[in-house]
Amino acid sequence: MGKPKIMTILEIIVAPDPRLKVKAKPVDGVDDDVRKLMDDMLETMHSAQGIGLASIQVGDPRRVIVVDVSGTDDDPDPLCMANPELVWTSDEERLHEEGCLSLPEHYAEVERPESIRVRYLDETGEIRELEADGMLATCIQHEMDHLDGVLFVDHISSLKRGMILRKLSKAKKQAEAPV
């Protein structure tokens, strides 16, 4: 029997914020400290009803992502990845309307490879390779982008990006303004 897990819900950084532009650094391996980050990120993602989360979004500059595209009706099927890298991408692309916990209530269509092969370290530190397509492939690529300081709005027109970021910035100022 393992130790009971104590998980913490972390604060998700909302754009625009310079911390979301940071390029994350690879982990040396998956130790208890990295596993704790993975667990906390999963808890944070599930509590926010997200399907993916990257370390950069909780202000931790280590290359870790978590995804779970199983949906609320199914059993959870979480994936934790450290140092994920794409070793293959298909020529066929998939257009999907993406959202992001760091850009709440904003969505835009982004085109990415339809199928991928990703290599990563799992929560036990094993090197794994996973072939994914559809929603899972889109989600993994979106989260991996975060590790390089890239948001889904960086894939759309500067006009639309500017509009979304201005709205988020305005909402932040209103939230911070004294009553």
Ligand code: NI
């Ligand atoms: Ni995101």
